[in-house]
Amino acid sequence: MFDSLKKKFSRTSEKLEEELIEEAEKEDNLKEEEGTRFSFFSFGRKKEQKEEKEEEDSNLLPESADEPEEVEDSVDEIETPEVEAEPVEEESEEEKQEEKKSGFWSRFRSSDDSKEETPEDDDQDENIAEEVAEVPDEIEEEEVEEEKEEKKSHFWSRNKDKKDISADGEAKGGIFSFVREKTIQEKHVEDILFELEMELLQGDVAMEVATEVVENVKDNLVGKKIKRSNDITEYTYNALRDSVAEIIDIPGKSMTEMIEEKNAQGEPLVVMFVGINGTGKTTTIGKLANYYLKKGYTPVIAASDTFRAGAIEQVTYHADNVGVKIIKHQKGSDPAAVAFDAVEHAKAQGKELVLIDTAGRMQTNTNLMDEMKKIKRVSKPDLVIFVGDALTGNDATEQAKKFNDAIDIDGVILTKADADSKGGASLSIGYVIKKPIMFLGVGQGYDDIMEYDADWMLNQLFSDDEEVLELAE
Incomplete structure (x- = not known):
């Protein structure tokens, strides 16, 4: 139900996030750190899961005195797999370091790492090296700009891959944070909310309702201080949800x-x-x-x-x-x-x-x-x-x-x-x-x-x- 509206709401969050991150990158106010990126809809599920967990915890019976020993035994049993898993962690660390490497040569690298190089490949590499030596300064600058674009879009493309997104709507690998705290301003949301209003109208939402939703979202977002990219998603989610809640909840007796x-x-x-x-x-x-x-x-x-x-x-x-x-x-x-x-x-x-x-x-x-x-x-x-x-x-x-x-x-x-x-x-x-x-x-x-x-x-x-x-x- 209501798939069209869901997509419009989530796109609004994504566009605002992109807008702020692009601006922060130009200001040299952006860094990537380890963490978990949450999807737009994951905030609603987390709230429901938290309420369910609190309800389950309240129904738990007191533990017996013998249970700590059983827990210790179970801990001992899982210690060995942790030791065996260390080489895998080191391997994943190396892979991560490989991802961070950038340069002109990486553009010519085969996407299949397991493929063996042939003599023909060596000849091609030598030819490419000769061509690169003759590249004018203007083209080199152009290549650098393209590499920056690739680096900037790296996070987005990775998190759009369904393989990286868990069942909880979380994307593993990292999040963006701002070196200096950013504040959402009217200029950041003006174009984005105009697009949202047009999309709502196309989705058969009445004009006065679309306008009311957009104005409420604007009031809720402008002035919010942002430290991480997850904050943008959460604030947008809450602003949209609160605005729609006011629209659909008309009091009356059943x-x-x-x-x-x-x-x-x-x-x-x-x-x-x-x-x-x-x-x-x-x-x-x-x-x-x-x-x-x-x-x-x-x-x-x-x-x-x-x-x-x-x-x-x-x-x-x-x-x-x-x-x-x-x-x-x-x-x-x-x-x-x-x-x-x-x-x-x-x-x-x-x-x-x-x-x-x-x-x-x-x-x-x-x-x-x-x-x-x-x-x-x-x-x-x-x-x-x-x-x-x-x-x-x-x-x-x-x-x-x-x-x-x-x-x-x-x-x-x-x-x-x-x-x-x-x-x-x-x-x-x-x-x-x-x-x-x-x-x-x-x-x-x-x-x-x-x-x-x-x-x-x-x-x-x-x-x-x-x-x-x-x-x-």
Whole structure:
């Protein structure tokens, strides 16, 4: 999920790191030291691993008095392999020294160190030596510049090699540090954040959301003091994560909490669903009926889409599959009357939840929007939920705005979120209309729906792991 946004965020970190390191090199303020380079996403995993370790440590039983002796024995057993490993360490040290050697001759060296030299190779070396002796001073200076470029890019190319990156997102071999501490200035981030804003817009993120993210990141980064290259990555990660966290966390009650509150008053929770055709509105109603049926509630569905051909049959099919009561009238009857009857049925039978299906309609159709207002007046829903297709990106956000202006929606359900690589709608829609996302559709089955959780969403956006979706029970 949201692979496109993940790449945009990580590229922002890489570009800022390159910008500062290039400037530091020009200032002769850069050195390479032994250490471990962390990837952009490794900071999130390390935080999770630290929390898990602390939780495990708190559950450990006290050690017995005999355990230290066993530990000593185990230490003795592993001492021998350490001694045997010394030649390997020396060999790796020699290899490292070889990497540091630079010069014109290394450019002609074969990439395969195991290849034996032939007489023809010796002749070639002699010819090359003669040519080098005749090289003008200008060309020699050019070669020196190229060698500097190679040296500067050595660290980046090495860490981009997947072989050097561990499962924890760490690259072994070394990090850059600054001789004199550097401070991130506005000039360092201006172009980089402009690129980020353009990329967010291309990823179907709403204009106001993209601008807000970029401004927050800028405020969080400018003025930060940097000692090592890892600091740049960590600060960028935290700045982006904090900015996105503010965007996606729109406060609001969950539907489950509202059902409990209404149930305490002896009333059913009435929920009206709106949206255009093709977004998965009717299927979502079937999923929610199944979801709350398994939680111990008794839903009833109102088939208030009375004009579209096959609409009543479609919602009846879902109701029968999950095993809930459906209230329906003849095709072409008054949709508001169907909704009213469903509410009265729920009150009479002591059912806790009424789910009202409505006709899908474009947000620009004034007459049909007026009809929806009538359904709302008659049924008096506690919640009006807009159902949008996450794959439509900015279109879903614009549709939600129009419906919100017309009938004042209370929340959003996004379908097909599991197939959404861009993440534009998920990031934008709640912030734009100032209403919370309540559920996400994450598959085609009746169980494939989950209550929206901002922390879960944040982890999806800032994790490169292929995580299995854990559906809310």
